[in-house]
Amino acid sequence: MxxxxxxxxxxxxxxxxxxxxxxxxxxxxxxxxxxxxxxxxxxxxxxxxxxxxxxxxxxxxxxxxxxxxxxxxxxxxxxxxxxxxxxxxxxxxxxxxxxxxxxxxxxxxxxxxxxxxxxxxxxxxxxxxxxxxxxxxxxxxxxxxxxxxxxxxxxxxxxxxxxxxxxxxxxxxxxxxxxxxxxxxxxxxxxxxxxxxxxxxxxxxxxxxxxxxxxxxxxxxxxxxxxxxxxxxxxxxxxxxxxxxxxxxxxxxxxxxxxxxxxxxxxxxxxxxxxxxxxxxxxxxxxxxxxxxxxxxxxxxxxxxxxxxxxxxxxxxxxxxxxxxxxxxxxxxGRTNDIARLPDGKVVPGLTFYYVTKTVIEDSGNIKEFVIIQTEIDSFKIEYVSENELSEEQKNKILAAIGTYVGKNLNITFKRKNILKRSPSGKLKQFTSLLK
Known part of the structure; x- marks a missing residue:
């Protein structure tokens, strides 16, 4: 059949x-x-x-x-x-x-x-x-x-x-x-x-x-x-x-x-x-x-x-x-993604954050742009541009998704910005790892 x-x-x-x-x-x-x-x-x-x-x-x-x-x-x-x-x-x-x-x-x-x-x-x-x-x-x-x-x-x-x-x-x-x-x-x-x-x-x-x-x-x-x-x-x-x-x-x-x-x-x-x-x-x-x-x-x-x-x-x-x-x-x-390496040895492809973004996507159009940056082995920063500041409820929803899809006990910080840094070609890379 x-x-x-x-x-x-x-x-x-x-x-x-x-x-x-x-x-x-x-x-x-x-x-x-x-x-x-x-x-x-x-x-x-x-x-x-x-x-x-x-x-x-x-x-x-x-x-x-x-x-x-x-x-x-x-x-x-x-x-x-x-x-x-x-x-x-x-x-x-x-x-x-x-x-x-x-x-x-x-x-x-x-x-x-x-x-x-x-x-x-x-x-x-x-x-x-x-x-x-x-x-x-x-x-x-x-x-x-x-x-x-x-x-x-x-x-x-x-x-x-x-x-x-x-x-x-x-x-x-x-x-x-x-x-x-x-x-x-x-x-x-x-x-x-x-x-x-x-x-x-x-x-x-x-x-x-x-x-x-x-x-x-x-x-x-x-x-x-x-x-x-x-x-x-x-x-x-x-x-x-x-x-x-x-x-x-x-x-x-x-x-x-x-x-x-x-x-x-x-x-x-x-x-x-x-x-x-x-x-x-x-x-x-x-x-x-x-x-x-x-x-x-x-x-x-x-x-x-x-x-x-x-x-x-x-x-x-x-x-x-x-x-x-x-x-x-x-x-x-375009579409080149880094890999996230976690303290417990887990290796996560950058596109795993696709599933995290599902919690960010709202049909209200509030979130205009965002990027996720790994700054340390256990630390990530989410930079975003939006009409309104993310509420604690929204942040908690994102934290819960990261805990589910990426890993537990990670340090996540949020930073609202007026504009996000782009590559020379104008491409906005959703996930970047700063680890060597």
Missing amino acids: DWFKLSLQLNKFPIKRAQKTLEIIQAIPEEEYAAYQRKRRNSIIDYHIQHNSFYREFFIWDGFDDWKNVPIMKKADLQHPLRERLSSTYNTKTAYIGKTSGSSGHPFIFAKNRFAHALSWAGFQDRYKWYDIDLNKSLQARFYGIPLDFYGNIQERLKDRISLRRRFNIFDLSEKKMEAFLKRFRSSNFDYLNGYTSAIVLFARFLKDKGIVLKELCPSLKICIVTSERLFEKDKELIENSLGVPVINEYGASEVGLIAFEDAHNHWIVNSEDLYIEILDENDNILPYGEEGRVVITSLFNKAHPMIRYDIGDTGCLSKESTLKKPILEKLI
């Missing part, structure tokens, strides 16, 4: 229609692709102008005849209550609701209409087939975190079962835990690994130190897919040598879906079917292929919430070999 497809259908995501639509788009000839993209861009703008008061006010609509005049949406622009940003044709029950990780320091809640969400999944399924991975049949070793509250944990584990995913909890990557990981690989026929880059790199280092090649213990392994964090070339070599399978780069974001996926020729093929990707300079000018700038994304099918010329917070470059139908992401800068 196609369990993954069934799970989408049970949740009212029209995956069959999405797959058919994807096939139709992929069959469009290159010479007709510019017209397809122009039609979809104009259509999604017209829809939100008609049905979304937030976007109508944001755009200050008076008609336009040039795509370059469409305003850029920053993450900070979307830090308003979701009810103010939803299209009038959708509500929180008829749309898919999600939260960004806050890895850029700008957390917010978003919505996607069910067809747009299904189309994102159709894109993932299409790319995974490049490597003989079938989401309905292939068993995944999933190196992600998991909610630790009772209901969130049960819900996520149920989704894992239905989706043929077996969770490897990355909240603790001590040697003892990774020994337990090995036992699971010895006794299961995993087809692929999928997870946060930093967690898989740590596991690869553990394997190297033990002199183990994972595929020799688990011959069914085909590939390893890394996501959410930048993969350096040396780390890629380490993973491939330790796992014994190719490493594939996946670039995506929860609010827009799949952005780019690496093919067998080491080219990051950009998703041009349901997204429109641009590279802009600091003055919002569109850059030609080969020049580095800000990655700006338009979701061509999301009618529930406008994601139009959305600045995702990354810097990248499209290859000169790109075409409208087949853009190639030559370079991506």
Whole structure:
């Protein structure tokens, strides 16, 4: 039985229609692709102008005849209550609701209409087939975190079962835990690994130190897919040598879906079917292929919430070999996370703080930006920008989440600031360790 497809259908995501639509788009000839993209861009703008008061006010609509005049949406622009940003044709029950990780320091809640969400999944399924991975049949070793509250944990584990995913909890990557990981690989026929880059790199280092090649213990392994964090070339070599399978780069974001996926020729093929990707300079000018700038994304099918010329917070470059139908992401800068090391020897990937930020994200839009800095082996500082000072109740909620997801008996301090320090590229790094 196609369990993954069934799970989408049970949740009212029209995956069959999405797959058919994807096939139709992929069959469009290159010479007709510019017209397809122009039609979809104009259509999604017209829809939100008609049905979304937030976007109508944001755009200050008076008609336009040039795509370059469409305003850029920053993450900070979307830090308003979701009810103010939803299209009038959708509500929180008829749309898919999600939260960004806050890895850029700008957390917010978003919505996607069910067809747009299904189309994102159709894109993932299409790319995974490049490597003989079938989401309905292939068993995944999933190196992600998991909610630790009772209901969130049960819900996520149920989704894992239905989706043929077996969770490897990355909240603790001590040697003892990774020994337990090995036992699971010895006794299961995993087809692929999928997870946060930093967690898989740590596991690869553990394997190297033990002199183990994972595929020799688990011959069914085909590939390893890394996501959410930048993969350096040396780390890629380490993973491939330790796992014994190719490493594939996946670039995506929860609010827009799949952005780019690496093919067998080491080219990051950009998703041009349901997204429109641009590279802009600091003055919002569109850059030609080969020049580095800000990655700006338009979701061509999301009618529930406008994601139009959305600045995702990354810097990248499209290859000169790109075409409208087949853009190639030559370079991506951003999403590099440090690792937190704790007094008890526990090693925690920086993206563990994704689960801490869930407690910070409020639909009130109070928290505008935040970063977490490890200053000592047992000390962390949370710097934030907000309209109002965090209350003691809010601070206690964050402290409780850190105790649950990161570790106990840690010294946490809060500092409200007017502005947060950024990297030279303008990137705001959510987690930084100052330990040597």
